Amino acid sequence: MAYPYRFTAPADGEPVLHELPPLRLPEHEITLHLRVRQDGDGGWRAGLLFIEADAPTRETAEIFVAASETELWQAVDALSEHHLRALYLSLA
Numbered sequence: 748m749a750y751p752y753r754f755t756a757p758a759d760g761e762p763v764l765h766e767l768p769p770l771r772l773p774e775h776e777i778t779l780h781l782r783v784r785q786d787g788d789g790g791w792r793a794g795l796l797f798i799e800a801d802a803p804t805r806e807t808a809e810i811f812v813a814a815s816e817t818e819l820w821q822a823v824d825a826l827s828e829h830h831l832r833a834l835y836l837s838l839a
Contacts (some may be wrong), residue, residue: 767823770797777835781823783805783816791819793817797835805838 767779778798779784793811798804
């Protein structure tokens with residue numbers, strides 16, 4: 748998985764996009780981005796974007812919620828390709 752790498756912290760509430768390894772389906776590959784932001788209470792939230800050529804971007808709500816950025820990334824890392832595929836298909 749991808750991990751955040753930046754020199755400065757984003758402005759409060761401003762989302763930052765991180766590219767994750769692509770989701771590989773039998774017929775094509777889907778680009779994955781994680782939109783991460785820190786909320787006003789100091790917690791961290793993130794949602795997934797599934798990007799395909801010639802198709803509208805599919806995105807989840809902020810399904811990842813954690814007290815720290817480290818915990819958020821641990822939750823993202825815990826997702827298997829099976830879960831990512833199921834999330835993608837549920838957005839159809």
